[in-house]
Amino acid sequence: MSKERLYLFDTTLRDGAQTQGVDFSVEDKRLIAGLLDRLGLDYVEGGYPGANPTDTDFFSADPGLKHATFTAFGMTKRAGRSADNDPGLAAILDSSASAVCLVAKSWDFHVDVALGITNDENLETITDSVRAIIARGREAMIDCEHFFDGYKANPDYARACVKAALDEGARWAILCDTNGGTLPHEVEQIVADLTKDFPGDRLGIHCHNDTENAVANTLAAVRAGVRQIQGTLNGLGERCGNANMVSLIPTLLLKPEYADRFQIGVTQEQLKDITHVSRTLDELLNRAPDRYAPYVGESAFASKAGIHVSAILKNPATYEHVEPESVGNKRHISVSDQSGRSNVLAQFEAAGIDVDSKDPRINRLLDEVKEREYLGYSYDGAEASFELLARRMLGQVPEYFTVNSFRVLIERRYNAVGELVTVSEATAKVVVDGEQFISVGEGNGPINALDEALRKDLGKYQSYIDEIRLVDFKVRILTGGTEAVTRVLIESADGAGNRWFTVGVSPNIVDASFQALTDSITYKLLRDGAPAPLSSDSQATLKQPGS
Numbered sequence: 001m002s003k004e005r006l007y008l009f010d011t012t013l014r015d016g017a018q019t020q021g022v023d024f025s026v027e028d029k030r031l032i033a034g035l036l037d038r039l040g041l042d043y044v045e046g047g048y049p050g051a052n053p054t055d056t057d058f059f060s061a062d063p064g065l066k067h068a069t070f071t072a073f074g075m076t077k078r079a080g081r082s083a084d085n086d087p088g089l090a091a092i093l094d095s096s097a098s099a100v101c102l103v104a105k106s107w108d109f110h111v112d113v114a115l116g117i118t119n120d121e122n123l124e125t126i127t128d129s130v131r132a133i134i135a136r137g138r139e140a141m142i143d144c145e146h147f148f149d150g151y152k153a154n155p156d157y158a159r160a161c162v163k164a165a166l167d168e169g170a171r172w173a174i175l176c177d178t179n180g181g182t183l184p185h186e187v188e189q190i191v192a193d194l195t196k197d198f199p200g201d202r203l204g205i206h207c208h209n210d211t212e213n214a215v216a217n218t219l220a221a222v223r224a225g226v227r228q229i230q231g232t233l234n235g236l237g238e239r240c241g242n243a244n245m246v247s248l249i250p251t252l253l254l255k256p257e258y259a260d261r262f263q264i265g266v267t268q269e270q271l272k273d274i275t276h277v278s279r280t281l282d283e284l285l286n287r288a289p290d291r292y293a294p295y296v297g298e299s300a301f302a303s304k305a306g307i308h309v310s311a312i313l314k315n316p317a318t319y320e321h322v323e324p325e326s327v328g329n330k331r332h333i334s335v336s337d338q339s340g341r342s343n344v345l346a347q348f349e350a351a352g353i354d355v356d357s358k359d360p361r362i363n364r365l366l367d368e369v370k371e372r373e374y375l376g377y378s379y380d381g382a383e384a385s386f387e388l389l390a391r392r393m394l395g396q397v398p399e400y401f402t403v404n405s406f407r408v409l410i411e412r413r414y415n416a417v418g419e420l421v422t423v424s425e426a427t428a429k430v431v432v433d434g435e436q437f438i439s440v441g442e443g444n445g446p447i448n449a450l451d452e453a454l455r456k457d458l459g460k461y462q463s464y465i466d467e468i469r470l471v472d473f474k475v476r477i478l479t480g481g482t483e484a485v486t487r488v489l490i491e492s493a494d495g496a497g498n499r500w501f502t503v504g505v506s507p508n509i510v511d512a513s514f515q516a517l518t519d520s521i522t523y524k525l526l527r528d529g530a531p532a533p534l535s536s537d538s539q540a541t542l543k544q545p546g547s
Helices: 026-039 053-058 087-093 108-115 119-135 147-153 155-167 184-194 214-224 245-254 274-284 306-314 341-351 360-375 383-393 446-454 459-465 509-527
Strands: 007-010 043-045 069-075 099-105 139-145 172-177 203-207 228-231 402-414 420-432 435-443 469-477 486-493 499-506 541-543
Touching: 007 245, 026 043, 026 053, 026 274, 069 087, 087 099, 087 119, 099 108, 099 119, 099 155, 108 119, 108 147, 119 139, 119 155, 139 147, 139 155, 147 155, 147 172, 147 184, 155 172, 155 184, 172 184, 172 214, 172 228, 184 203, 184 214, 203 214, 214 228, 214 245, 228 245, 245 274, 360 383, 383 499, 383 509, 402 446, 402 509, 420 446, 420 459, 435 446, 446 469, 446 509, 459 509, 469 509, 486 509, 499 509
Parallel strands: 007 043, 007 228, 043 069, 069 099, 099 139, 139 172, 172 203, 203 228, 435 541
Antiparallel strands: 402 420, 420 435, 469 486, 486 499
């Protein structure tokens, strides 16, 4: 039997833009639209032309999508005026979009309270708007807002809204769980009832995540008959977000219940880019990727319990529901106080460390890890620090530099215009090949200042670290009282998009941060093959800043 086609409609650039703290520029939108197009999405909803300058500018020209249909969002025409005389609708129809998706009320409660019009007038706005879209040669879609709440309250009217759109020639009527409060069994039942009278290949699903069920609700709707799926990258969206397209696409392609029945526009080869697309969006938004995200997170295929790791090394299917490479991710074998030899050997293999499995240093390393974790270190989230620890035990880490001393000062004072400000300054004395460099850094806080000082002048290694940047900084207090032990976890990145985690532990937060920062720099030098220092002479000639 031939597979049924499912159509993927991405609304990251419209509904996702309603996420608190998210503000896309025109260039951001062009970049994301291109990523979605290459991934194989069928529709890319770019925004609401006429609603704001960014969206108007974005829709002023065709973005050059090769696969996806460029789609504009908007509202149906206002009641009491013709579609030709509605400036909001005109801006949408005059845009470069090939398809138009308009939102319409399908809950009579909202028709009365929000719009203040009659139910019949609302139906007229739907039919007239669809007619206007089709007359302009565009593909027409209607988002039936609050459909599921409306169906529960007045199923006949919710059905009438769908019928008005489809009878007038809309390609799709999308069923929206706008408040995000509907549960999967309700979605499946309501959609199943609806598809008795309306063809599923004319219906779509749009779910919000207010009960953490947006993906489940979407899949329930597909099982019940809908054939268009709406969602956003990384589940962006107002309030708790929308159905996460990054979770939906792998599920549809890799899980037999869906893969055997349905075909989507994303191929198995394109699926391997989905982790990259997800993390690119986070990078663009200047936020750390969710390491626990299904399929694409750093921890999605991570194991740290020794018995699990032993089984995974024999056959990954024992604890992995799909192959990490199928979604462009990779397996992470963590080392912790719950680890066994299997974890250590797996980490060695992942890091490219060639060592005999019977080497007695493996047991010594494992004992060292467990002792350090007792003191507060955590290596299951700091793979770079673990690799350095392992390689040092094997004598494979050159001492690229030493820090003879550092000092951090914090001053709170009034500036020249009378404003009360807090200034942080750090000084570091670093020795490279017997030459001492004194560097001063300023930052938003003591750790930022210390980071700036450490990376300001590293002699012959400076070109290796110029592109390093600190992207995340987490602090955890491990013990209470005035002598609390602090653990610092730092995430670093470089210009090529590589990311790595390092850890430090100390009763002093600055010292813990210093450990993690120096590990980060050392890891970058080691990974990039920086040459070992020529001299281990502890005597250093002094080099002042700028000399």
